[in-house]
Amino acid sequence: MLAEIITIGDEILIGQIVDTNSAWMGKELNQIGVRVHQISSVSDAKEHIISALNEALERVDIVLMTGGLGPTRDDITKHTLCEYFDSHLVFNEEIFKDVEHLFHSRGRVVSPVNRAQAEVPAACTPLPNKQGTAPGMWFEKEGKIIVSMPGVPYEMKHLMQEQVIPRIKSKYELPIILHHTILTQGIGESMLAEKLVEFEDNMPEGFKLAYLPSPGMVRLRLSAFGLDRVAMEKTLLRLIETIKKVAADFIYGENEQQIGEIIGEMLLEKKLSISTAESCTGGFISHLLTRIPGSSAYFMGSTITYSYKSKTEVLAIPAELINENGAVSEEVVRLMADNVKKKLGTDCSIATSGIAGPGGGTPSKPVGTVWVAVSTPKGTSTHLLRLGDDRQRNIQVASETALNILRKRLMEESLD
């Protein structure tokens, strides 16, 4: 079963917002065996919406649209679909009750503009939206499905989960799509490809391997399409095992795992706690650890020491040590890691000190110079990173690299 997604809105085309809805919808649809054939982002113009819809309906059976539904004048999807289906707007009492309920719960009164949102094309089945004022709309035409949802991500997600996915599942008998992703670090795409030449030559029918490189890592995605879930899962498992053997040294996780999550699982399993002392990463390592649910079980706290005073006051780094070596130095970062560990009584710690940029570089310590210290019950190691000149990227790469150094050390040390 194939679907297409049409996202409506000039704000996407001029780059004011990144369309994150499509990726989320693609993932959800895949899980029920619906493959997304194409995603099209179009402008807030009636003719454009209609031509995109016609093109999509020629290719697939399900078209999901988001955006262009809301209380304001720049919204156009509802009127366009009304015309497209040669229908007229009718006031829907139940939808209006939902709108009223939402407003009352927020202590606000319903305005005439919001009352108009309870008008929907007679040709559609309205889908109640508990998170906002614009209902979804479900149309059927010549055995095909067209659904329109608001573009606000949490309203769209609510409608997908509560209404659209269950209705699609009950209408069609769906095939099976399986994906498995293996996460690697420390090897480039081309080197990885050379290691996997034989593997790819022997790939069975219906299976596919893709390389997804991003700064500092390459994800390997295996996909399977078919009807026999048991057989597919068995083959997939065999393929995963082969990749794991061939690329063993470089694999650090699977599927959507984040490094903060992997570290969290290791710490929980080993009953270890952690703290961080961050300078150039400015709290981002702490954020990567604490955005994981349940992280309070092993994450005790951090000190973000941007100024000299905070380094001396909070972390008791001697002023002489900073004056002699500079704040961005092996000596200072090592003591930061050791002292935060003592101060917060944790088993492990990570410390960073560097020049994130764009200013602050010197000939001997250019922008992108970052010292990392990683401490475990077995001791403290220090690492020098030489990154680029993009501040945001330096913060991110330094944070992820530091966490990965800790992951490797915890793994090696548990083998001792």
Add this chain to the structure above:
Amino acid sequence: MLAEIITIGDEILIGQIVDTNSAWMGKELNQIGVRVHQISSVSDAKEHIISALNEALERVDIVLMTGGLGPTRDDITKHTLCEYFDSHLVFNEEIFKDVEHLFHSRGRVVSPVNRAQAEVPAACTPLPNKQGTAPGMWFEKEGKIIVSMPGVPYEMKHLMQEQVIPRIKSKYELPIILHHTILTQGIGESMLAEKLVEFEDNMPEGFKLAYLPSPGMVRLRLSAFGLDRVAMEKTLLRLIETIKKVAADFIYGENEQQIGEIIGEMLLEKKLSISTAESCTGGFISHLLTRIPGSSAYFMGSTITYSYKSKTEVLAIPAELINENGAVSEEVVRLMADNVKKKLGTDCSIATSGIAGPGGGTPSKPVGTVWVAVSTPKGTSTHLLRLGDDRQRNIQVASETALNILRKRLMEESLD
């Protein structure tokens, strides 16, 4: 002048990655007066790429493609375009030198797989890529332009800035597109629309207003299309002034400004410094402040105090105060703000303590309960937020709301 963007890759369609390239390209193209008509994301399949390219060329004069260029087997764009333009691959010595240079600078040797990347269709002008191994490709056909770039964002950005944008500008005489966005908080989309009814009724020809809601804020985007830059800028300025009068109480910034940047500018202007003491936000406020270049001038440091011990040890919060009121309480969050300010010797501070979820809620303090304290030279205020049950969203909304409370206080206090 109209353009379309085609992004190639199954990883986009199955939702494994969010396509951020298109938004970035849309913004860059707009700035030179090229309007993006449509963005299409298609699969790694020859027929699909060709049909999307044909459809786009029927609608516009410029088609920019990203993805499906790289050293591995799943890459298909180069071969597809070679066939499309009825061309053949030729080995390009200069491109190969670039690849060699890149590998040598990273201390690696060129593999046969990478050597093949220096083969490009004879029909194209290869665009040298200093950031990676796959060159861009520039084709012209019947007065139209087709460009293919790798999908890795920093490689694509480099090629756009160094090659594609300058070449488009020199080939066409381009019209003018202007945008201006006004950022509002504290008012819903429909209420804002009611305030702007008259404004919209009197909107001049060639101008457009759009409402872009996202959690906790609504952005108002004014767009202008035309040929007379001076007249357009004058009208736009007048429209901006009108909106600023009508919605004065709710406007906090303009265009792409981030709250961390706005706070930073205010602190610099007032010569004030800041620190944070974060519990539930886990370092995210600190990150929002420190990702701004130059933030070390006013940001001194933070304490992330997740555990009781870190609250008592680092911030000297009395254990009795926590036992009596709970860590998530007005009393504790107020003392956190006051003590971090003293400890790091700053003029301002922000503290947070809450239940980000999904676990940890109680009947009296459900998930989403967050206490915020904001301290300035004029004193400390406390604020109770009642957020939802999504951890990541709670961390984000609590952080941005806390920064906005500080912004409002700094603004009010400078009027005293």
